[in-house]
Amino acid sequence: GAVVSQHPSWVICKSGTSVKIECRSLDFQATTMFWYRQFPKQSLMLMATSNEGSKATYEQGVEKDKFLINHASLTLSTLTVTSAHPEDSSFYICSARDSRGADTQYFGPGTRLTVL
């Protein structure tokens, strides 16, 4: 149980285009999901907290107009990188909080974004 999927697993796009990444909790409902960014050989940096049915909460320094988050259902959150630039290239990871029992988070496999 407690599986989180991400799609796509990798994507290459041209500068100026937008890319959407999906995060799904497959066997549990997640009222809260998180989006992280990880640069090579670095730790995970929390970008935003995605709450079902309400606006996302962004961490300081994260541009909300650039990284659009939508949490339309209890099993799906999406991150859209708008007008992507090479500096947006990174590994993006989502997690979903399973609050049924122990308050733990489960991670998706990540999406590697390369902007040319």
Added chain:
Amino acid sequence: GIQVEQSPPDLILQEGANSTLRCNFSDSVNNLQWFHQNPWGQLINLFYIPSGTKQNGRLSATTVATERYSLLYISSSQTTDSGVYFCAVAYFNKFYFGSGTKLNVKP
């Protein structure tokens, strides 16, 4: 915010050796988890351990919440244990990661 520090940053072991990884945090937390990130980037949940001690095979973890630290023990290490180990703490409904320990187990 909260500070989460891990040590050592890098660790090289010979197969079969034991090791201890440490995670210090600067404030009281609701939850602490240990993860292993494999070479493909997948984060594998190892332990949910806000306090106490847990064991799972060759791995065990101890969290002393009152002293704000957690330890991850790896015994009889194997090459498949290589990767980066992260601790993450739940603090005011958000999760914060340490900088990780990169483990390289050599055959």
